[in-house]
Amino acid sequence: MPGSGQKHYGCFNCPNIVRQKDRHTISSRNRAFIAKLTGRTPSNSDFLCNKCRCMCQHHIKRKTSMPSRVQQVPAQSTEAPQFSPPSIPLPFPSTSRGHASCCMCQRQGPKLVVVPVGVRHHIFITKEVIIPAGARCCPNHLQQNIDDLNPLSTLFNKTGITELVKFLRNEVLKKERTRLDFDSRGNLASTDYQSLLGIPKTAFEDLLKYVEGKVKVTPVRTVRTTLAIFLMKLRGGESNRILSTLFNISKSSVHRGVKSIRTVLMNGGFVAENLGFGHVTREQIIQEHTRPLAQKLF
Known part of the structure; x- marks a missing residue:
C-alpha cells in the first residue's frame, strides 16, 4: 500500500540519511546559524545529523569566545615636541650656527660646507671651542686653518649637555682601546x-x-x-x-x-706634483739632478 514503506529522514543541512538515534532537534542557538547557512528557515520537525550539530556548536562557540576587535587609532598629538630652551651657561665658548656665513671667520657664502663631526670634536679638544652641529665654514678651514675663530658665549640645554657628556665618554673609551x-x-x-x-x-x-x-x-x-x-x-x-x-x-x-x-x-695632486716627468722642468733636472760635468755639457 502507498505510504506503508519505510520513511527516509534526511538532515536539514546535508543530504545524508540519518538514523533515529543520530537525529538532533535544532535548538534556538543553532536555528539562526542554520537559516543563514542554508537560506531556509527550519521548522520544529526538522533535525540535524550529529556532524552538522557539532559543526554549528563549534562555530557558535568560537564566535562567542573571540573578543571584539575594535581598531583603536592612537590619537595624534597636534602639539609640537617641546625642547628645553638653551639657558644653561657653560665655561666653553662656541661659534655661531648660521648657514649663511662661516662660523669661524664670519665670511658670507656661497661655497660653505658643513663642519664634519671629527673636525668639531678636534676643535673642541684642542681649542676648547664648541661648534654646534650643522654649522658651516669655508673649505680652507677644514685644512686646520682655524686661527680666525671668533667664539661667543655658550648656552646649552639638557640635550646639548647630554650629547657633550656622551662624546667625552666615547673619547675616553677610544683612548683606552688605542694601541x-x-x-x-x-x-x-x-x-x-x-x-x-x-x-x-x-x-x-x-x-x-x-x-x-x-x-x-x-x-x-x-x-x-x-x-x-x-x-x-x-x-x-x-x-x-x-x-x-x-x-x-x-x-x-x-x-x-x-x-x-x-x-x-x-x-688630489700629490702624485702629479711629486712623481713623473710632469712635476719637474728640464732646467731643474740640469741644475739639481746632474753632475757638474753634465751641467757644463748641457
Whole structure:
C-alpha cells in the first residue's frame, strides 16, 4: 500500500540519511546559524545529523569566545615636541650656527660646507671651542686653518649637555682601546715615525695636508690614523689582519682606510706634483739632478 514503506529522514543541512538515534532537534542557538547557512528557515520537525550539530556548536562557540576587535587609532598629538630652551651657561665658548656665513671667520657664502663631526670634536679638544652641529665654514678651514675663530658665549640645554657628556665618554673609551696613537702629536717622537712609517714626523705633517678634510673620519679612526695605516702598509707590507691588531680596528676599516688614502693621493695632486716627468722642468733636472760635468755639457 502507498505510504506503508519505510520513511527516509534526511538532515536539514546535508543530504545524508540519518538514523533515529543520530537525529538532533535544532535548538534556538543553532536555528539562526542554520537559516543563514542554508537560506531556509527550519521548522520544529526538522533535525540535524550529529556532524552538522557539532559543526554549528563549534562555530557558535568560537564566535562567542573571540573578543571584539575594535581598531583603536592612537590619537595624534597636534602639539609640537617641546625642547628645553638653551639657558644653561657653560665655561666653553662656541661659534655661531648660521648657514649663511662661516662660523669661524664670519665670511658670507656661497661655497660653505658643513663642519664634519671629527673636525668639531678636534676643535673642541684642542681649542676648547664648541661648534654646534650643522654649522658651516669655508673649505680652507677644514685644512686646520682655524686661527680666525671668533667664539661667543655658550648656552646649552639638557640635550646639548647630554650629547657633550656622551662624546667625552666615547673619547675616553677610544683612548683606552688605542694601541698605536698617531692622533696626539706628542705621543710619538720623530724617530718613532721614521721607524714605523719610513718618514720623519715633519714629512708626515706635510703629507697630512694633502689628505686633511678629504678622508672620512669614523668613530674608530681619524685622518692621521688612516694615513699612518697607509704608510705602515707601504713600508712593511703588513697584512690587514696585523694592522687591525696594531690599531685595534676591524680589517674592513683598514681596507677602506687604505683605499681612501690612495684615492686622495692619486687624485688630489700629490702624485702629479711629486712623481713623473710632469712635476719637474728640464732646467731643474740640469741644475739639481746632474753632475757638474753634465751641467757644463748641457
